[in-house]
Amino acid sequence: MPDDLPTRPPRDTERLAVVRALTEARxxxxxxxxxxxxxxxxxxxxxxxxELAALVEDLDNPPTLPKPAASRRGLLLGxxxxxxxxxxxxxxxxxxxxxxxxxxxxxxxxxxTASPAPAPTHAPTPVPTPEPPAPDIDLYTVAGLKxxxxxxxxxxxxxxxYDLSVLDHDQASADAAILPIRKRRLQWWSWSPDERxxxxxxxxxxxxxxxxxxxxxxxxxxxxxxxxxxxxxTSNVEEPDALGIxxxxxxxxxxxxxxxxxxxxxxxxxxxxxxxxxxxxxxxxERS
Numbered sequence: 001m002p003d004d005l006p007t008r009p010p011r012d013t014e015r016l017a018v019v020r021a022l023t024e025a026r027x028x029x030x031x032x033x034x035x036x037x038x039x040x041x042x043x044x045x046x047x048x049x050x051e052l053a054a055l056v057e058d059l060d061n062p063p064t065l066p067k068p069a070a071s072r073r074g075l076l077l078g079x080x081x082x083x084x085x086x087x088x089x090x091x092x093x094x095x096x097x098x099x100x101x102x103x104x105x106x107x108x109x110x111x112x113t114a115s116p117a118p119a120p121t122h123a124p125t126p127v128p129t130p131e132p133p134a135p136d137i138d139l140y141t142v143a144g145l146k147x148x149x150x151x152x153x154x155x156x157x158x159x160x161x162y163d164l165s166v167l168d169h170d171q172a173s174a175d176a177a178i179l180p181i182r183k184r185r186l187q188w189w190s191w192s193p194d195e196r197x198x199x200x201x202x203x204x205x206x207x208x209x210x211x212x213x214x215x216x217x218x219x220x221x222x223x224x225x226x227x228x229x230x231x232x233x234t235s236n237v238e239e240p241d242a243l244g245i246x247x248x249x250x251x252x253x254x255x256x257x258x259x260x261x262x263x264x265x266x267x268x269x270x271x272x273x274x275x276x277x278x279x280x281x282x283x284x285x286e287r288s
Contacts, residue, residue: 010052012150017063018043018056019147023136025059036136037143044146137193139166140228140243145221148172148191152216155189155197160213162186162206166245177213178203184211212249214275219247223277224257231259235269236284253280 019040026036039055046052049065056062137144148166152174153159160177167173172191184206189199224245232240244260255275262268269285 008049010046010049012154014049014052014063014065015043015046016147016150016154017065018052021056021059021061021063024061025056026136028060030059033136040147041141041143044143044150138169139172140169140225140245142221142225144169145224149216149219149221151191151197152176152189159215159217161216161247162211162213162249164214164216164247168243181213210249210251212255214247214249214255216247218255219257219275220277223273227257227259227271227273227277227279230279231269231271232261234271234282234284235261236286237261237263237267237269238265239263256280 022031022036022039022043025031026033031039043052043055046055053062053065137147139145139148145166149159149164152161152164156176156178158177158179158181160181162175162177164174165172170193174189174191174197175186176189178185178187185203186206187199187203188201189197191197228243228245232243240261240263242260242262244262246258246260248256248258250256250258250272253272253274257273257275257277259271259273260268261270267285270281270283271279272281273279
């Protein structure tokens with residue numbers, strides 16, 4: 001195993017394993033909700049495997065992550081320790097410098113006593129481990145969006161989507177791009193805390209030239225979350241209680257993030273930004 005493993009960037013599967021371990025730890029009362037949320041955000045921002053592993057090393061059941069091989073310095077210090085321990089042990093056995101060495105009984109005078117045979121032990125009956133609940137994820141946060149997009153990539157093997165829609169704190173859907181992209185096919189998927197990414201639809205052909213894929217890796221998620229209150233304030237919607245965030249392609253602006261703000265009276269206002277968060281267009285609700 002390479003010596004530089006602690007500095008290797010974590011893989012998506014390793015980050016998700018840590019997120020799920022933190023959720024299980026919270027369920028079992030090992031950590032609080034605030035601690036779980038904080039550690040989850042740190043796990044999604046960790047830049048090295050060692051930094052990621054440190055977030056779960058105190059849990060009862062941490063996920064199995066690759067461990068670095070011992071460094072040359074560590075091996076050298078261990079060897080020095082073994083040599084020192086051997087020297088002390090030899091001095092104790094020889095008794096040359098101990099005043100009571102002559103009074104020590106000879107091996108012949110000691111009576112050997114038979115140790116009782118250990119009683120046979122029986123392996124405990126394994127107790128089935130319940131399935132951990134789905135992680136408590138808020139899709140209107142940076143941490144939640146990172147988990148959503150990482151699971152999208154893990155499930156579908158691509159970062160490309162024709163449309164990724166966040167419909168509520170815990171609901172999302174996607175017109176997912178099917179590889180290879182040049183064949184222009186998509187498949188509809190939905191996401192929820194219980195089922196994660198699931199689909200009941202066969203692949204469909206993309207026929208409109210206006211439909212283009214969005215690279216989800218290029219979205220500034222911090223800017224998206226920061227723009228949520230701005231979209232609500234400028235929507236001119238009375239008592240807004242619904243928010244949709246759409247990562248999609250616009251014929252005029254290209255890849256965009258579109259915010260739809262609505263309420264129970266069917267009032268809807270929109271705000272559109274580019275992937276970096278710059279506002280491109282606002283369409284507040286107009287009352288007649």
